Amino acid sequence: MKKRSESIKPVLNIAEQAESKAAQHYARHKENHQQALQKRDELKNYLKEYSARAQASNGEAISPAQMQDNRAFLSRLSDIIRIQEDVVVQQERHLEASRQEWLSCRQQAKSLDKLALDYQAQEQRHAEQIEQRSSDELSSLRHSWLQRQRIEGM
Secondary structure, three states, rough: OHHHHOOHHHHHHHHHHHHHHHHHHHHHHHHHHHHHHHHHHHHHHHHHHHHHHHHHHHHHHOOOHHHHHHHHHHHHHHHHHHHHHHHHHHHHHHHHHHHHHHHHHHHHHHHHHHHHHHHHHHOOOHHHHHHHHHHHHHHHHHHHHHHHHHHHHH
């Protein structure tokens, strides 16, 4: 008969693979989130720099068309930043969902691992009990044999 600790191993392996896959998925979402944050920050810095340059050149004579182009560009850049902030929020949701999935898989794998260890401990105790019974029986037989030898030797 197959030991319980052996029969649970395939299930444990599947759970560990699922945990590993969920951890990789979580790492990918974490990286995507970091990239989205970095892109948003770069866009904000570019907007700040461009605005500062535009204000610094206000003392210089620029045409109304140039001024209108600058405002349109700043407006479009602000729109892009808002879109990127939406991307960041979406990436945060994906990140949290993948984190929860990973934690769930991790907990399941840990529980199955603990169950396998419990099964092994039970099997070890059972084997020790069998060994103790065998030892007790041998000791009892030896004791009986010695008593018979003494009685017969009298």
